Amino acid sequence: GLPELVRIHEVGPRDGLQNESGLVPVEVKAEFIARLAAAGLGTVEATSFVHPKWVPQLADAEELVPRLADLPARHPGLRLPVLVPNERGLDRALAHHAADIAVFASATETFARRNLNRSADEAMAMFQPVVARATEAGIRVRGYLSMCFGDPWEGPVPIDQVVGFGVRLLEMGCFELSLGDTIGVATPGQVTALLDGFARAGVPVGRLAVHFHDTYGQALSNTLAALRAGVTTVDASAGGLGGCPYAKSATGNLATEDLVWMLHGLGIRTGVDLRALVATSGWMAQRLGRPSPSRTVQALLGA
Ligand code: HMG
Numbered sequence: 001g002l003p004e005l006v007r008i009h010e011v012g013p014r015d016g017l018q019n020e021s022g023l024v025p026v027e028v029k030a031e032f033i034a035r036l037a038a039a040g041l042g043t044v045e046a047t048s049f050v051h052p053k054w055v056p057q058l059a060d061a062e063e064l065v066p067r068l069a070d071l072p073a074r075h076p077g078l079r080l081p082v083l084v085p086n087e088r089g090l091d092r093a094l095a096h097h098a099a100d101i102a103v104f105a106s107a108t109e110t111f112a113r114r115n116l117n118r119s120a121d122e123a124m125a126m127f128q129p130v131v132a133r134a135t136e137a138g139i140r141v142r143g144y145l146s147m148c149f150g151d152p153w154e155g156p157v158p159i160d161q162v163v164g165f166g167v168r169l170l171e172m173g174c175f176e177l178s179l180g181d182t183i184g185v186a187t188p189g190q191v192t193a194l195l196d197g198f199a200r201a202g203v204p205v206g207r208l209a210v211h212f213h214d215t216y217g218q219a220l221s222n223t224l225a226a227l228r229a230g231v232t233t234v235d236a237s238a239g240g241l242g243g244c245p246y247a248k249s250a251t252g253n254l255a256t257e258d259l260v261w262m263l264h265g266l267g268i269r270t271g272v273d274l275r276a277l278v279a280t281s282g283w284m285a286q287r288l289g290r291p292s293p294s295r296t297v298q299a300l301l302g303a
């Protein structure tokens with residue numbers, strides 16, 4: 001069967017804007033996030049406390065986060081997680097009173113080197129004190145795992161390898177594990193097989209989220225396969241913004257509008273006002289100077 005309710009983890013301001021070639025002004029980012037929250041998204045990943053030279057697009061995190069301070073009072077329950085790679089990033093997040101952070105590991109060696117400048121094991125060792133200190137401070141930590149289905153340098157990734165790294169993140173103390181198809185190559189049978197692998201390892205499906213990129217147009221089909229396997233948390237990016245600067249061939253994430261269109265059509269609640277969301281992505285597309293790749297945004301804005 002299918003769930004009655006799906007929690008959407010909106011990643012547009014982070015996964016989307018980290019990949020923009022032009023710099024987006026901080027006040028535009030703040031308005032984008034405020035509009036996403038007003039459209040009913042309960043989790044909006046705001047930015048990253050990573051090295052500013054690695055991701056200059058998000059180097060304004062210290063300026064952005066204070067501009068969001070009044071949002072949780074306006075939208076009770078709103079969560080604004082930020083990406084944190086290491087203790088230096090955690091210190092920056094703590095200085096800005098982050099209540100939710102996310103660490104991001106790689107299921108492959110090559111991407112760990114390219115994205116985190118260390119081996120996959122060394123990256124795990126880097127996250128360990130971050131997760132420990134954060135959970136001790138009452139901060140919720142999400143764990144991302146990238147390249148769960150295919151890697152541009154290594155090709156297909158063995159299920160056992162993905163499950164092994166994923167279980168380590170959960171055992172470290174991450175409350176949730178987001179399975180990333182960073183380059184968007186997965187097809188639904190692979191999704192079912194990977195989720196079966198986690199079930200065999202004893203991981204409750206409620207602790208898993210899915211994070212699809214739409215490079216080959218499979219993101220929605222993959223999402224449906226995940227929902228059928230019991231997943232109820234789905235990552236998506238407003239207007240289909242996104243990609244990853246350290247993974248060539250990664251295009252935008254699954255568009256939140258396309259996801260909401262499918263879910264509402266299936267009678268699944270999301271809490272999202274689709275018209276308000278489409279208007280937000282239309283507004284953002286004007287700021288970025290090009291149309292949204294989301295089919296739902298195009299259809300509803302054209303109508
Ligand atoms: P490094 O160069 O190995 O860092 O980078 P280091 O520990 O050797 O430190 C070098 C210098 O950087 C030091 O300064 C540190 O203080 C400073 P110095 O002492 O030389 O003056 N430094 C920092 N400064 C500010 N903030 C920090 C920080 N850390 C160190 N947090 C590092 C290692 C992990 C920092 C770097 O590789 C990095 O920032 N990587 C981030 C890459 C990234 O953000 N990628 C995109 C997100 S992942 C993604 O998009 C995938 C996802 O969407 C899921 C999917 O689709 O699969 C999540």
Ligand code: MG
Nearest residue numbers: 015180182244
């Ligand atoms: Mg991503």
